[in-house]
Amino acid sequence: MDQDQSPLLGKHHNGRSEEIQQESTSSKAAAASSSSEAVEVAAQTVKEMEVKYAAYMRHDMYGNWGMNSVPVLEKVKLLLALLTLCPIRFCLLLFFLVLFYLICKVCTLRVVASSNDEGQESFAHMTGARRAIVVRSGRFLARVMLFVFGFYNIHVDHRTPDRQLLHLGAAASSHERKDDEEEEEEEQFGAIVSNHVSYLDILYHMSASFPSFVAKRSVGKLPLVGLISKCLGCVYVQRESKSSDFKGVSALVSERLQAAYGDPTAPAVLLFPEGTTTNGEHLLPFKTGAFLAQTPVKPVILKYPYKRFSPAWDTISGFRHLVILMCQFVNHMEVIQLPVYSPSEKELTDPKLYANNVRAQMALEGNLTMSDIGLYEKRIFHSALLRTRFPIAPAPEESFTRTQSN
Secondary structure (H helix, E strand, O other): OHHHHHHHHHHHHHHHHHHHHHHHHHHHHHHHHHHHHHHHHHHHHHHHHHHHOHHHOOOOOOOHHHOOOOOHHHHHHHHHHHHOHHHHHHHHHHHHHHHHHHHHHHHOOOOOOEEOOOOOEEOOOOOHHHHHHHHHHHHHHHHHHHHHOOOOOEEEEEOOHHHHHHHOHHHHHHOOOOOHHHHHHHOOOOEEEEOOOOOHHHHHHHHHOOOEEEEEHHHHHOOOHHHHHHHHOOEEEOOOOOOOOOOOHHHHHHHHHHHHHHOOOOOOEEEOOOOOOOOOOEEOOOOHHHOOOOOOEEEEEEEOOOOOOOOOOOOOOHHHHHHHHHHOOOOOEEEEEOOOEOOOHHHHHOHHHHHHHHHHHHHHHOOOEEOOOOHHHHHHHHHHHHHHHOOOOOOOOHHHHHHHHO
């Protein structure tokens, strides 16, 4: 009896194994098909977004996220630079950073840091030889660090006031020719407003004018960078604070702008009104924080021409961007320094109008395309790119898992 039933059991077992294999194959095929469809949908979505979110598109050979397939010759160049040029540059950058920290440390010995109502410490109040040493060494070392990054020659174009009058449009009527004394006063400003393309922007502005800038409170506690930021007189903000006695970011910035405008010895404040970086070809809407203080501003436009890799920090990770940038032997930067922009009577009462007029002038002078998107849209675009670049296959059904385990 057992001998007669064993063949039947064997056939039944073999048949069941074939069914499991067929189910496994069909489930895998369904999963692959579903994953492929998801990738196609994501890719189609990205193509549609590339039109709307053109301000964040990378057009260099490395592409978005810096992960495009590049020619063999480019891979060889990248490998050679990674083994030779990149380590040298990294060591030099670290050396100059430590050197400036030591200079700041020596110059601030026995100097009591000033603090405001928010408890923010700063050494920007230093005067005399100490302040001169910090500023001059900071500007020099910032330029040296740019040189290490491969920016050997930076072209700076200073535009004249006459050209400003030509392009101001509605605000031009309030900017009539003034006598010499008034023109000297017009050169005073509270803020430097700049388009934002890369973290390299800060190094350039440090080398050009050594301004303060807005940073998170945690920056003041970082090793090396913390003391340097205090010597710069940075405005530390804490956006997550909800206490009733905490001043908002706009209030803190306005106070600093008014102080900088009223005191020629005080450092100007560097602000990026766009609030995030672009690919360098567009100009996003300006936030009004730099214009609420009603003080004149100094517009500056930064451009990074490239052939292989764009220094713009948009849709690419910070580490990958830094490595590829240091592997590129030569990098280029162009700067357009616009005249100080003094607000008209209408602009004094309407910070939004003030911001829009400055933005329009910068877009015209820098040949930049004005875009109406912001940080929120940038995050949406990043999410879509990630889904396309790193698709996640759907998990198999539980019934199929249980069938396999049996």
